[in-house]
Amino acid sequence: MMNCRTHCGACCIAMSISSPIPGMKEGKPAGVPCIQLSSVDMSCKLYGKAERPQVCVSFPATLDVCSNSRSEAFELINRLEELTVS
Ligand code: SF4
Ligand code: SF4
DSSP states (O other): OOOOOTTOOHHHHHSOBOSOBTTBTTOBOTTSOOTTBOTTTOOBTTTTSTTSOHHHHTOOOOHHHHOSSHHHHHHHHHHHHHHHOO
């Protein structure tokens, strides 16, 4: 486990999320920024709130996904999403 980077938000954009998000009740497709992602600092507007989706609360920042930089995280997550497209 690692600490989530500030000013990243790669997972909140590149990943598809199938569970409901406040403001996006169908979840979101890969590549679409979450409506709850702050464009100012790429933080989650629901951080610490009860409305934050469980999938986000339990998503761990790991080197496997987050890598060493924001752009590497985008590359890795895009690759993962391509592999899991059914
Ligand atoms: S990709 Fe990783 S480091 Fe970036 S916001 Fe998501 S959890 Fe944090
Ligand atoms: S709810 Fe927050 S943590 Fe979850 S995808 Fe949206 S911005 Fe990211």
